[in-house]
Amino acid sequence: MTTARDEQSRDVHAHGRWYCIGQRPLRTILWRTGLQHLLESLMTSKLIRIRAHAALAQSHRCIYCRMPIWEKDSKQFMRQFDLTHREAELLRCTAEHLQAKQDGGRDSRSNIAAACWYCNSRRHQAHAPLDPDDFAAHVQRRVNKGAWLPGSLATRLQAHINASSSPQSPNLGKRLQNRQQLN
Ligand SMILES: [Zn+2]
Secondary structure, rough: OOOOHHHHOOOHHHHHHHHEEEEHHHHHHHHHHHHHHHHHHHHHHHHHHHHHHHHOOOOOOOOOOOEEEEEEOHHHHHHOOOOHHHHHHHHEEEEOOOOOOOHOOOOOOOEEEEEHHHHHHHHHOOOOOOOHHHHHHHHHHHOOOOOOOOOHHHHHHHHHHHOOOOOOOOOOOOOHHHHHHHH
16 A cells, blocks of 8 residues: 555655756756866967967968957957958958868967968969969969958058058068977
8 A cells, every 4th residue: 555655755756866867967968068168269369369379470461461350359450450340340260271181180379370361262262272382372463453351441551551650560471481490
């Protein structure tokens, strides 16, 4: 004969066992998700640090088109160069993997340069992306013809640069050479 107390005890036990069975995978999932999230955020912050280092070494100029780039303050950048929000977004600083990640390129200082979003996306959109040196030469030819970046953006930026006579970083042209020496 089962009493009400026995019924209650069985319920509690069953309830507890359900949690015991259910909790283990749930905990594992949460733990793995948390760990993955932590690893991803650590990787992201490492990449941001490397990118910031590259941007500084390049005096905040894109490795390919050599136009000014910004990291944090788009509004200040827009004011400085008289740009729209959309134009400024094209010049957002990105971490450019000189050797693409899919080809084994690492998140290392020697493999990461600062490039504007426009150049970075153009290089990797190609079916067979050019080598960084060839791509830099290609972009420079287009810049000189006024045929890189939409509209008159490159020309306007160049006019701003000339007016402020801010010298181009001597490190900029050396970044690709340094990479070859380090690799
Ligand atoms: Zn660029």
